[in-house]
Amino acid sequence: SFFRHLVFSVMKSRTMENAASPRNRLVLQLSQALLREYMHRKGYRTTLLTYDNEEPRLPDTIDSRSKMSSLLLLKPSDSQFSTFMEMLIDARLTTIEIEAAREEKKKLKAEKRGDEKPKSKQKKDKRVEVPKVKRIESHATATGADPLTEEDSPKELPSSEGFKPSFQPEEIQPGPAVSTENGNRSALSTEFAQPSQSKMNTHWSAPSERLDLPQSSRSAPKSTRFAFQDDCEEVSLEPSEELAPTSASRRVLTQPFGVVEVEVARALKKVLCGNRGWWPSWVEHGLYFSEDISYGLVQRNGGPCGVVATLNAFFLRDLLFLSNPITDLSVDNVSQLRQKSALISAIGAILFGIASECFPERPTVYFVTQAVNTSKQKDSSKAKILLEGARVFSFGTPKALLDYLDGDWEAFSAPTGNGLLLFVISAILTRTGGMEEAMIMASLRKDMDIADSSLIVEHGYSSQELVNLLLCGRAVSNVFDGAQQLSDGRSQGDSVRLSGIPHRTDVGLLSLFEHHNYCTVGENLKSPKTPIWLIYSESHFTVMFSKVSMDPAPTVPFDLFYYDPLGCQDEEIRLTIDPTGVRPPTVSPKSDMVPPLDHCIRTKWRQASVCWNGTDPLL
Numbered sequence: 265s266f267f268r269h270l271v272f273s274v275m276k277s278r279t280m281e282n283a284a285s286p287r288n289r290l291v292l293q294l295s296q297a298l299l300r301e302y303m304h305r306k307g308y309r310t311t312l313l314t315y316d317n318e319e320p321r322l323p324d325t326i327d328s329r330s331k332m333s334s335l336l337l338l339k340p341s342d343s344q345f346s347t348f349m350e351m352l353i354d355a356r357l358t359t360i361e362i363e364a365a366r367e368e369k370k371k372l373k374a375e376k377r378g379d380e381k382p383k384s385k386q387k388k389d390k391r392v393e394v395p396k397v398k399r400i401e402s403h404a405t406a407t408g409a410d411p412l413t414e415e416d417s418p419k420e421l422p423s424s425e426g427f428k429p430s431f432q433p434e435e436i437q438p439g440p441a442v443s444t445e446n447g448n449r450s451a452l453s454t455e456f457a458q459p460s461q462s463k464m465n466t467h468w469s470a471p472s473e474r475l476d477l478p479q480s481s482r483s484a485p486k487s488t489r490f491a492f493q494d495d496c497e498e499v500s501l502e503p504s505e506e507l508a509p510t511s512a513s514r515r516v517l518t519q520p521f522g523v524v525e526v527e528v529a530r531a532l533k534k535v536l537c538g539n540r541g542w543w544p545s546w547v548e549h550g551l552y553f554s555e556d557i558s559y560g561l562v563q564r565n566g567g568p569c570g571v572v573a574t575l576n577a578f579f580l581r582d583l584l585f586l587s588n589p590i591t592d593l594s595v596d597n598v599s600q601l602r603q604k605s606a607l608i609s610a611i612g613a614i615l616f617g618i619a620s621e622c623f624p625e626r627p628t629v630y631f632v633t634q635a636v637n638t639s640k641q642k643d644s645s646k647a648k649i650l651l652e653g654a655r656v657f658s659f660g661t662p663k664a665l666l667d668y669l670d671g672d673w674e675a676f677s678a679p680t681g682n683g684l685l686l687f688v689i690s691a692i693l694t695r696t697g698g699m700e701e702a703m704i705m706a707s708l709r710k711d712m713d714i715a716d717s718s719l720i721v722e723h724g725y726s727s728q729e730l731v732n733l734l735l736c737g738r739a740v741s742n743v744f745d746g747a748q749q750l751s752d753g754r755s756q757g758d759s760v761r762l763s764g765i766p767h768r769t770d771v772g773l774l775s776l777f778e779h780h781n782y783c784t785v786g787e788n789l790k791s792p793k794t795p796i797w798l799i800y801s802e803s804h805f806t807v808m809f810s811k812v813s814m815d816p817a818p819t820v821p822f823d824l825f826y827y828d829p830l831g832c833q834d835e836e837i838r839l840t841i842d843p844t845g846v847r848p849p850t851v852s853p854k855s856d857m858v859p860p861l862d863h864c865i866r867t868k869w870r871q872a873s874v875c876w877n878g879t880d881p882l883l
Contacts, residue, residue: 296326776863
């Protein structure tokens, strides 16, 4: 058949490489394109990478679905399948069914006439020989390729009466796990703790384990591209086809967990904005980096500073203290590839931190994807349209989530896109454990001291509850450790329980409010697992961090670095902290012009002197 001939061409690629016929070259290119497109759409990323290493792409390699559609005369929008390989198989099986039906009809006519026997001999079990299609045979001969032998071709297939080739892509099960040379199954490589198999959510199918290739094998050549170009209008994705996998996680999730209904969208708006309208600064905000500070995210407008700073802090955690850390981090040495991978890892760490905190027996992340293009809508309606009808995918492992984000990253990184809001909504759904309207309200109200509080407050600012949700997994209202009972001392029944930070966090927080004695930041936030802190000062969240470990606590001068995502910062700000206070500070603590950042630092190191090393202090 035509399809088997194409696959056979790939197997014979080494012998056909020098074939002079342009037709042979086209057959080889289309065969390779079929394999690459299938692996890409089904999410076999490691397999695709290995194939590209063994069969490097050339300038004339076909990597456009529009070109494939034109050459193969296939229109994806008219098919129920997501890959050209499946479409070709479906077309071939349909042809076989038609030919079998024709043979059956010819046989019945011959028996009715009684003047001759049919040429194809039918067996008693109604199985018929598959007729050879002369057009395919002549094509194989014309191209010079080796035609399929009699042993290679199928001898018999069921007649059309019992043969219905109507399988669906989601019925294809993942292949077995790849084993390493010593026979052991390879483990999934994750940047943070991965839940055990017994704790995985039943709404998703566990991915097959894949070989953890050596670094040399995992690094793709510069010419390697993982994505196919869906660049023609006639193959643009229809709503049903849009669910087709484009990354490794989509191979696991053949269908979304659900779709955001109108009632759920209203509940999400309620917990985010209260009775106010949508804030434009939250709706049009993607996740992208500064052109001057390669380790800094950009906050486009005032408002979502708490979310941007938290993401930036977890991003720095991945760069400096997780696998393959950057030991000489500077303003210009974080590549775009590393920016993407570290930020994706940061998103995964935050969301699975929420899931593990709230549902330790079965941590599951619920991630929201944009439903429609809202670029031509007014600001007031963008978020509404974004939420209603949006698809929600569930992920039971960090690996599945990271692969999904890696495949669809462009949807979140566009500067005026919806990446930030999608992330926040995903955090809310992960906290509530799904998309039940009642659970969305009840779960967050259980965390908050004031039940009807919203996560976005006056002027579009991030609330402390929202920041705490990202830091510790619960939308608690306070920054002290644990919980406290508040009562007037007269009656035990009138006490009020106030919730704080339940455990030591990965990223910490220091607050100017503590300097003014408005609150007490507990050690769970003040002494995080990594030396990275959010700084809350003058109604704005920024980031402060050390580039080296601070365990044990330093007793000699050390450097901290400060970054403001909203400050259009174009140079690195380095502060030298002397915890003993012996070294003279840039600004005396007794001065009336002490930078607020100095006050925040002294909430942790009480006697510290702060030197700005030539940078003008931020007053």
